[in-house]
Amino acid sequence: MTPISQVTGRAIPFGLKNVDTDIIIPAAFLKTITRSGLGKGAFQAIRAEPGNIFDNPTYAGSPTLIAGDNFGCGSSREHAAWALLDLGITCVIAPSFSDIFSGNAFKNGILTVVLPQEAIDRLMEVARTDEITVDLETQTVTTPFQDRFSFEIDPFRKHCLINGLDEVGLTLARDAAIGGYEAKAKGSLPFLAVVEH
Amino acid sequence: MTKHPRTLYEKIWDAHVVETRDDGTSLIYIDRHLVHEVTSPQAFEALRVSGRKVRRPDLTLAVPDHNLPTTARLDGAGHRLPITDPESAQQLAALERNAPEFGVRLIGATDAEQGIVHVVGPEQGFSLPGATIVCGDSHTACHGGLGALAFGIGTSEVEHVLATQTLLLKRSKTMEVRVDGTLAPGVTAKDVVLHICGTLGASGGTGYVIEYTGSVIRDLSIEGRLTVSNMAIEHGARAGLIAPDEKTIAYVKGRPYAPKGEAWDKAVDWWHSLTSDAGAIYDKTIVINAADIAPTVTWGTSPEDTISISGSVPAPEDFADASKQEAARKSLDYMGLTPGQRMVDIEIQNVFIGSCTNSRIEDLRAAAAILKGRRKAEGVKWAIVVPGSGLVKAQAEEEGLDKIFTDAGLEWREPGCSACLGMNPDKVPAGERCASTSNRNFMGRQGPGARTHLVSPAMAAAAAVTGHLTDVRDLSEA
Known part of the structure; x- marks a missing residue:
């Protein structure tokens, strides 16, 4: 597992609530026996819409995704975490995550950050123009505009993520x-x- | 140590703690592990790469179900028919190779007992009250209907269980969802759980293990309880639990993998102790009155989007919070519905009766009771009945249910996950609607662009007959 301690870069201001793992990666892409290459099927239904945020060049290669409440609900498919990694996403910020998804993300070295909706709203705004920094060591999310949001994380998970255990x-x-x-x-x-x- | 009153969840948890670490997480022993073809290949591969073995192959059972086609599997001469989709064939072949290589018991694609893992586990007596049960599938919550602590896991956790027979877990919060009263005629276990999804919301149970209690739950059959617990994940709870009782014990007794002799007696003694103690404290309690539960359908793309069949499609403005308004707008657009439209006026082109939620014998009997002597409506182009297992199929055929279905113009299929998820040939065409007894109405779940309305088996049968969503209570006996 790749160690992760800080994620800096543009963040995709997605913001949608109840994003299920069928949206992240539809079942048609689950017939693989490897973990790689799932990015091509990621968010397929959303990416079918012209002008969607995932194909917006502004956010190409963004390491962070900002989402709404209950991100990753539904199916237990770990392919959702693998698909995000394949897109280059290593950090997701949301008001809440499904239990199974957050476990799967953790086991693949993806940092899930829980912040209140007000903080999410502010980060969505910043993300449209500027970079966001997520620091696992200090458990903070910061912006170039002096915003500073602290988040909680299980100490064991933090230890494993930082050391890639x-x-x-x-x-x-x-x-x-x-x-x-x-x-x-x-x-x-x-x-x-x-x-x- | 003073004994404080414990909930059922705490009792099962305490009995499975290998060790607890300083940070409060515990290593929990896993009694039963089910694997299927979709979420296991990468786990077995990881074991192979690292030279790790399966610690207790005897506690794992492999059954293919997700992408197996539900059409005939053998030709006239009894030879196995090839699976035409190369990727599905490859996943199935991987399971058939991995199981024997790692010493895991496999119920194969053409075995009489094959079926959906969550139907096969209880049916075979592999799933037991009080056991910890996991599977790389979120509907593992199903087995909680027997009083097992059962939950879905990801592939890395599948690997973890295979290698260590344990999982590292943090104790969940507990919620009691009590359903008091008596269900009205025509209202089933599926309506109860859809109603709970609507009440709690898709994330209302996140972080909790839910124990379903109350007279309605007690009065349900074991199959009905499996239906309720199956959808615990649809209101965010990782696991659902229903305390085992005499009905549960009678259900388990004599099944192929169930304990026997002295072990059986010991098991029954323990199962009798598996109820939440008087005075046990839940972190949260929700009370639902059975009188408030009507035959229930979904209008949107989240299982929380439920409404009584006598209701109308809501408007986004009906919801208080802005993000739900936005989600409702997207849902209505995807579903092609207009606010104010009556649910019973929604026309249906497809009907799916099956899935781990509703493919057991009682579900098929309920659907057959409505379909007997009737024909599917002209506008219904595709209607299939997919039994949950080979044994359910055989039982249904013995009772003549298959004949009722085919006489009514429905197709009678081989067991599997089928049209519950769009990863095998059973799909709903884009833009068309399906009255489905499955558990998820997510965008694209039944195929790209497919529009799903979740319903009970009787309601699905009623929709097949009339060609639109229908209150089953309006169809008198034929």
Whole structure:
């Protein structure tokens, strides 16, 4: 996983509420067995509209996306996170995220920043003309106009993102604890510990 | 340690904690893992690349469902028919290669038990009350209808579960959604959950695990409970829960993967303890009166856009907040609807009866009860019934339901996810409407440009008969 500590650049002022993962990447693009190349299908329905924000040259290559409430709701498809990465987006700012999407984003090194709607409204305005800086170390979003918004992030997630750590590797190191649980469960929950067939 | 009253969620959580870290996150043991062809290839590939093994292959069950065509899978001589879409064929082949390579049990595309993972899990007794169950699919919440803590995960988490049989999780907040009273005739589990989506909103449950309680939930069959819990994710909750009771225990008993003998007795004892204690505190409680629930349909492109079948299409100005007004404007434009239009006047060209929400035997019986002795309307061009599993299909055929469907002009298909999502050949054409028993009315969900109205199986059948959205209560027995 690529470490991430600061994201600076233009941000796409998208702003839409309840953006589901079917909008981010439609099911027709899920028939892949790799993680790369999904950018071509990203936001397909929206990009079918002339003058859409994703094909606006002003925002080409923007590393940040600003969205509305409940971003990433719906399907658990991690392809949504892979599609954003393929577009070069490594940070999404929104008033709230679906639980599954924020987990998927985190596991792919995408920073999800939760800010109140007023802050989102201000950033949407700034994004039309200027760059935005998201700093994970200091947990702030700043603009060239002295705006400064602080955000909360789970300390473990912050640590993993900054250091590019692989969660599977970290958990495999807890093998003894997992084995201990399994031994105990065999006695206390034998009907769950094995599958009878 | 003093014993404080606990909710059902807390009891299942506590029983599965491997260890808790200083920051409050816990390593949670996963009892059952379902995998399908779409969200697993990259997970198996990652294991292969890093030389990692599956820790407990016996706790994982693989079933293809998402992009499998629902047309005949065998030719007249019993040979397997090829899948024409090369990418679908490749994903299916990957699952058929990965399962044996990693020692995972596979119910294959042509096996009698094949079906939608969320139908197969409970049906096989693989999903059990009190178990932690995950799958790379957000409708895993479905299994909460049995009293399992079940939720959807992404592909990286699929890899994590395969390698470690655990997930690193933060405890969710708890919400009780209590549905009191008695449902009126013609109102079903699907209407209940659509009504809940409308009440809570698409993000109302975000961060929560919801326990559905109250007399309406208790009175539902297990299949109805699976329908309700299935759509927990559509109001933002990662998991839904319904406390197991005698009905649940009777449902699980004797199923192929269910515990037997001494293990069964022990399981029943434990399941009897799986209710929220008197005095247990939920972070939030919502109370819904059954009398307020009518047969419910959606008008927009979010499952929160629900309305009684007797209602009319709302106007964007009817909503208080600006972002919802904007979303409603976009939805109405996409759906081709005008504010004030009566829901019952909306014409339907397609009908889909199926999906992990509504493809179990009771759903098919409900649809057949309406269709018996009737014909689909002329304006309905495409109407399909897709059973949730091979076993549901066999049961329906034994009861003659397939005959009722085909006599009414509907197609009778092979089990799979079908037209719930546009990734197999079953799609709704652009600009056309579908009365669908599935769970999502998102833009493009049933195919690019497709317009979805979510309904119950009986309501879908009623729409097939009249050619427009219809209050099922207006159709008397044929």
